[in-house]
Amino acid sequence: MRLTTLAIGLLLLSGAAMADTKADIDAANKKFVAAFTSGDAAAVAALYTTKATLLPPGQPVMTGRPAVETFWAGAIKSGLKNVSLEAQSVESYGRTTAREIGRFGFEIPGSGRVEGKYVVVWKKTGKTWRLDTDIWNMDK
Amino acid sequence: MRLTTLAIGLLLLSGAAMADTKADIDAANKKFVAAFTSGDAAAVAALYTTKATLLPPGQPVMTGRPAVETFWAGAIKSGLKNVSLEAQSVESYGRTTAREIGRFGFEIPGSGRVEGKYVVVWKKTGKTWRLDTDIWNMDK
Numbered sequence: 271m272r273l274t275t276l277a278i279g280l281l282l283l284s285g286a287a288m289a290d291t292k293a294d295i296d297a298a299n300k301k302f303v304a305a306f307t308s309g310d311a312a313a314v315a316a317l318y319t320t321k322a323t324l325l326p327p328g329q330p331v332m333t334g335r336p337a338v339e340t341f342w343a344g345a346i347k348s349g350l351k352n353v354s355l356e357a358q359s360v361e362s363y364g365r366t367t368a369r370e371i372g373r374f375g376f377e378i379p380g381s382g383r384v385e386g387k388y389v390v391v392w393k394k395t396g397k398t399w400r401l402d403t404d405i406w407n408m409d410k
Numbered sequence: 411m412r413l414t415t416l417a418i419g420l421l422l423l424s425g426a427a428m429a430d431t432k433a434d435i436d437a438a439n440k441k442f443v444a445a446f447t448s449g450d451a452a453a454v455a456a457l458y459t460t461k462a463t464l465l466p467p468g469q470p471v472m473t474g475r476p477a478v479e480t481f482w483a484g485a486i487k488s489g490l491k492n493v494s495l496e497a498q499s500v501e502s503y504g505r506t507t508a509r510e511i512g513r514f515g516f517e518i519p520g521s522g523r524v525e526g527k528y529v530v531v532w533k534k535t536g537k538t539w540r541l542d543t544d545i546w547n548m549d550k
Contacts, residue, residue: 323499323511325527327467327547331511359463363503369531369543371463371471387465389529389545391509403509405529407467407547 291368292360294399295392299355299372306353309346315339318401319393325405349379355388366394374406385409431508432500434539435532439495439512446493449486455479458541459533465545489519495528506534507542514546525549 298317305313315338318324324332324341332341352375359371370392375385388406392399438457445453455478458464464472464481472481492515499511510532515525528546532539 325511325529325547328550330549331527363507367503367507371465371543387471387545389465389531389543391529391531403511403529405527405545405547407465407545409470410468 287365288360288362291362291392291399292357295357295360295368295370298392298399298401299357303353303355306342306346307351311339311343311346314342318404319395322401323403325403327407350376351379352377352383368392368394368399427505428500428502431502431532431539432497435497435500435508435510438532438539438541439497443493443495446482446486447491451479451483451486454482458544459535462541463543465543467547490516491519492517492523508532508534508539 302314302317305311305317315335318335318338320335321333322335322338324338326332326341329341332338354375355372356374357370357372360368362368368391370388370390372388372390373385374388375383377383386406386408388404390401390405391403393402394400442454442457445451445457455475458475458478460475461473462475462478464478466472466481469481472478494515495512496514497510497512500508502508508531510528510530512528512530513525514528515523517523526546526548528544530541530545531543533542534540
């Protein structure tokens, strides 16, 4: 009986930790959108780990924060706006790694809204969750 | 000194486990290509976990083996051939989860070769590594 109580307690703790991770990732996504919207590519790049891998459609793989910053600076310069990010599934792999599946959207001036889906592997460095692997594609 | 020896031993073991995971994933990728090439969508789907998530470009998210099988059956039927998969980076998250970054290619009859990149999160179920999250996009 005490073991069952312990097991239930551990399950509840584990569930709470998962909910915390989801909340942390939601908060990081809000920071991403805010940094992008304010045109601050360096602030977007700072949300990634230093060795992050970015895999954008139609472009080669990019590695490291400077490359990540250059990519997002280009996206900002191209005029993309009304960016949205929404986590739909977050799964923890231990205490410092988590996989997010989400949906994104943005507007291209003059050609309407683009929507798609992404997978991000997040790593916790210190107390902060950062994007470590980031790949996406379009719905259409 | 003995602690250093122990630490080095653990590092070597950890490196060996990582190399094993890479080798297991390479082997699973070979099975994928063989199953695809022989036109066996059920055998391709069996390489995924039962709850796998597939995120193909230009299509909605698909979840579960039956959906995965339907997707690959369609790709086989459309005549894609000379499929290639090559793991470029494998990182372990504990003993039963790993992230692969790789490159793929295939030929569309009459319109040449398409190349791109992918991220797969693998889960070890029993002794077998299976694709659990699978997303890709094209280079061009």
